[in-house]
Amino acid sequence: MRITLLAGGIGAARFLRGLVAATPEADITVIGNTGDDLTLYGLRVSPDLDTVMYTLGGGNDEARGWGRADESWNALAEVTAYGATPSWFGLGDRDIGTHLVRNALLSEGRTLTEVTQALTQRWRLPFTLIPMTNDRVETHVVVDDPDEPGKQRRLHFQEYWVRHHAELAVADIRFEGIENSEPAPGVLEAIQNADVIVFPPSNPVVSIGPILAVPGIRDAVRNAHAPVIGLSPIVGGAVVRGMADKLLPAIGVDTSATGVALHFGSRTDQGLLDGWLVDEQDADAVERVQAAGIACRARPLLMNDVPLATDIARATLDLAAEVTK
Template structure:
C-alpha cells in the first residue's frame, strides 16, 4: 500500500513514525513517502538549515532530541563560540551534532546537488524506513508580517516562532519564492500513484499550507485517485503542540477541529479532504463535518505513547480503506 504524507515538523514526524512502526509490526506492506515542508528553511551562519526535514529524518532515524527537535545527547559549544563572536541568533541554538548535518547539507548543495538529492544522501545514514522528499528543490522561506511598537515589519518565521513564541500578532504570512517554486522530483508522481494521501497533525497554515502553496501540489492532491484523509492538529479548541492557533487567527480561521476541516475543504466541493479524524472531545462536530462533505470519525488523538499513536495511524488507514471501498462500489 503506497501512502503519501504531507508533513511539517514534530506532529508530522511522530505520526509518520507511528504509522511506519504499525506497518512493520503488523506486516502491512506500507510504502511511505513523506513530502516535507521546507518553508521554515533558512540560511544561518552560512549554512542551509532545514528544520522540518531534519525533524522528520531524526525522528524516523531514532536520534531525535527529547524536546522533539534537534539531536539526542546534544551539546552546543560551537554555537556558543559563534555567539561570542556576535554571530548567529543568541535565541536560536544549533547543537554540535546538528551542525554536522547542516555542514554536510551545505557542502552537498554547493557541489551542485539539488535539495532532494541531498536529502536522499543524508537519509542513507539514518535509514528512516520512508522516502523523504522536500516539497521543492527551490528555496522557499516563510516570513511573517508583524506590528510591534506601532511599526510594521517582516521577520523570518523562525524568529516569530522561536524568539517571540508567536506572541507578536501576525498580520499575514509571506511565502518568499513559493510562486516560482516547482515540486521536487517525485512529489507529483508519488501523489498520483498513492493508494492513500494523509495530512498528519501538522500546522495547517505554515506547514501543510506551505506545501500546498507550491504550484502543482494542491491540484495533484485534489486530483488524486487515492482518498485524502487528515488528522486534526486541534483538540478541544487548542493546538496539540506549538502555536497553530496564532497562525489560524492570522488567516481568519477559528481554532477548532471543525473549522480546520472546513479550511481544507471537501474534495467533493473543490477542497482537499475526503476524511477527517477528530478527537473524542470534538465528537459533537462530526455531524457538521459530514454535512460539509467530509467523512469524519472521533477517537483519542493525543499521541501520548507508541500505542496511542499506532491507534491513530490505524484509524487513518481504516478510514482511507473505507473511503476507497465506497468509491469502488459507486
C-alpha cells in the first residue's frame, strides 16, 4: 500500500510514528512543508523537515517537541554574548550540526531534495521524506505593529511564532515565492500514485496550507485516484498543540473540527477531502461535516503515546477503505 502524507512538524511526526507501527509494510512518502524554512546566521534551517526526521529517527527531544535530545546550547549562548540578532530561535548545538551539513551541501549546489535524502539516510527513516518544493518559499505573517499603532509589519512566520508567541494580531498570511515555485521531484508522483493520501493533524494554515499552495499540488490532490483522509487538529474547540487558533481566523476559518473540514472542502464539491476524523469530544461535528459531502468519524484523536497514535493511524486507514468502497 502506498500512503502519501502532507506534513508539518510535530503533529505529522507523531501521527507518522503511529502509521509506521500500524502498517510496517506500507510504502510511505512524506511531503514536508518548507514554508517555515528560514535563514539564521546565513544557515538554511528547515524546522518541519527536521522535526519529522528527528522524531522518526529517534533523535528528538520528546518533552520539548522540537530539536534534538541530549542537546546543548553553547553556540547560541555565544551568539547572544556577541549581541547578534536574532537569538530568539532555539538553535541547539546538535541541531546546528544538521544545519551545517545542509548548508555545506546546499552551497555545493545540491537541491533540498538531495540534501534531505542525504540527511535522512543517517536516521534510517522508514519512509521517504521529500520537501514540497526545492524553490525558496517563506511563510510571512502581516501583523499589527506592536510599536507603532495603526501600522503593520511583515514577519517571517517563525519570528511571529517563536519570538512573539503568536501574540500579535494577524492581518494576513503570505507564502512568499509560492507563485514561482514548483513541486519538488517526486511530489506529484507520490500524490498521483498513492493508494491513500493523508492530511495529518498539522496546522491547516501554515503547514498543510503552503504545501497545497505550491502550483500543481492542490490540483494533483483533487485529481488523485486515492481517497484523501484528514485528521482534525482541533479537539474540543481548541488546538491540540501550537497556536492554529490564532491563524484560522486570519483566513476566515472557524476554529473547530467542522471549520477546518469545511476549509479543506469535499472532493464532491471542488474540495480536497473524502474523509475526516474528529475527536470523540467533537462528535457533534460529524453530522455537519457529512452533510458537506465528507465521510466523518469521531475517534479518540489525542496522540499522547505511540499506541494511541497507532490506533489513530488504523482509524485513518479504516476510513480510507470505507470511502473507497
